[in-house]
Amino acid sequence: MRCARSRGIRFDSMETHGSGRCAAILACVTATIHCYCGSCVVVVVVVVFTLLWVTSFHSKSRRVVVQSNRARAPCCRSKPPAPTPTTTSSKPAGQKRARQPRFAFMTKSDIDHLEDGYRWRKYGQKAVKNSPFPRSYYRCTNSKCTVKKRVERSFDDPSVVITTYEGQHCHHTVTFPRAHLPSAHSQHHLLLYDHRRRHLASPTPPPASLNDDSNIYDPPLVAACRPSSLPLPLPPLHCNQQELLLAAATYQYHPLSSSATMPPTTTQTVPDDVSSTTPPSALLPATVDSGLLDDMVPPAMRQR
DNA sequence: CGAGTTTGACCCGCGC
DNA sequence: GCGCGGGTCAAACTCG
Numbered sequence: 001m002r003c004a005r006s007r008g009i010r011f012d013s014m015e016t017h018g019s020g021r022c023a024a025i026l027a028c029v030t031a032t033i034h035c036y037c038g039s040c041v042v043v044v045v046v047v048v049f050t051l052l053w054v055t056s057f058h059s060k061s062r063r064v065v066v067q068s069n070r071a072r073a074p075c076c077r078s079k080p081p082a083p084t085p086t087t088t089s090s091k092p093a094g095q096k097r098a099r100q101p102r103f104a105f106m107t108k109s110d111i112d113h114l115e116d117g118y119r120w121r122k123y124g125q126k127a128v129k130n131s132p133f134p135r136s137y138y139r140c141t142n143s144k145c146t147v148k149k150r151v152e153r154s155f156d157d158p159s160v161v162i163t164t165y166e167g168q169h170c171h172h173t174v175t176f177p178r179a180h181l182p183s184a185h186s187q188h189h190l191l192l193y194d195h196r197r198r199h200l201a202s203p204t205p206p207p208a209s210l211n212d213d214s215n216i217y218d219p220p221l222v223a224a225c226r227p228s229s230l231p232l233p234l235p236p237l238h239c240n241q242q243e244l245l246l247a248a249a250t251y252q253y254h255p256l257s258s259s260a261t262m263p264p265t266t267t268q269t270v271p272d273d274v275s276s277t278t279p280p281s282a283l284l285p286a287t288v289d290s291g292l293l294d295d296m297v298p299p300a301m302r303q304r
Numbered sequence: 305c306g307a308g309t310t311t312g313a314c315c316c317g318c319g320c
Numbered sequence: 321g322c323g324c325g326g327g328t329c330a331a332a333c334t335c336g
Contacts, residue, residue, distance in 0.1 A: 122309055124328060137327070141307085150327090310333070319324085 104164040112136065112151055112161055118169065120149065131155040142171050 107114055113136070120138035128135045133153035140147040147167035154160040 121307080123330090125310075126326070126328095129325065135326085148327095306336095308333105308335080311331095312329105313331105314329080315327090317324105317326085320322090 102164055102166045104162055106154065107161045107163065108159055109161050110159065112153065113138070114151075114161060114163060116163075118142075118147075128152060128155075133158065140167075140169065142169075145170050 113120070119141040121141045122136055123139050124137035125134050126137070131152070133155065135150055135152040138149045138151065145167075147165065147169050149166065150162075150164040152162050154162055
């Protein structure tokens with residue numbers, strides 16, 4: 001039994017986006033918002049926010065990865081702790097590891113652990129301060145996959161489940177049973193995770209939408225903004241034809257085959273450390289030269 | 305019996 | 321420096 005082990009490594013990272021993507025970003029979000037909302041005002045607002053965000057974002061340089069080695073005392077549940085924890089570190093000093101970007105979804109659902117096509121193993125649960133709802137920690141059951149996710153209910157709205165993903169799957173989904181989705185009325189709302197503040201940031205009020213619940217981003221926009229490390233998001237089952245078309249334009253959706261694949265059209269990566277003042281246009285496609293699937297599964301892992 | 309969950313302990317980063 | 325809170329570990333437990 002392993003009684004001495006190294007602890008996890010803290011790290012922070014920031015991704016930067018190519019400036020040449022600005023036009024594509026603007027075009028995509030403008031078209032999406034305009035088609036979906038039919039409001040020129042919204043388009044203008046979003047474009048302005050986009051410009052502001054792109055400007056501010058490009059002013060930031062890639063943050064230096066910060067890392068520290070952590071040594072943990074021997075596991076001692078029902079056992080006395082080891083006296084010399086300083087000898088337990090198994091990682092050489094100075095070794096750095098990049099923190100995986102984190103992305104979060106807010107989903108209206110009565111089920112905590114949403115089906116996303118992957119198998120997860122729960123490895124912890126913690127009470128969250130100022131919240132009656134505990135936070136659960138999951139790890140991908142694939143031994144070679146380091147993706148983790150946290151699941152918690154929103155304190156403000158208990159009907160909303162906040163799922164935060166960290167890392168990138170290195171394998172295919174196990175299944176994608178749409179029939180097992182938590183609710184036909186689930187709605188997704190993409191959030192940003194601020195490492196340093198340790199909270200989810202919904203930078204500004206989401207754009208107006210056709211949805212009844214104004215707290216939820218438009219599904220097509222969310223779909224268009226799907227972060228690279230997330231499992232395949234699905235368009236809400238209740239969305240109308242226009243919504244489905246928009247969603248399908250963002251990623252290929254195969255309702256009959258109960259699966260979804262990402263076309264090489266639009267994708268994005270959202271930095272996990274965007275300031276809380278980042279406008280909603282931060283939720284924009286950042287790359288147009290690679291497919292969403294490219295971000296999720298390495299080419300060697302894909303089945304074409 | 306293996307896989308997954310529960311749960312208390314532990315460690316570390318960060319704010320004060 | 322200290323305490324709090326987040327994140328993780330792993331033994332014990334549950335379930336199929």
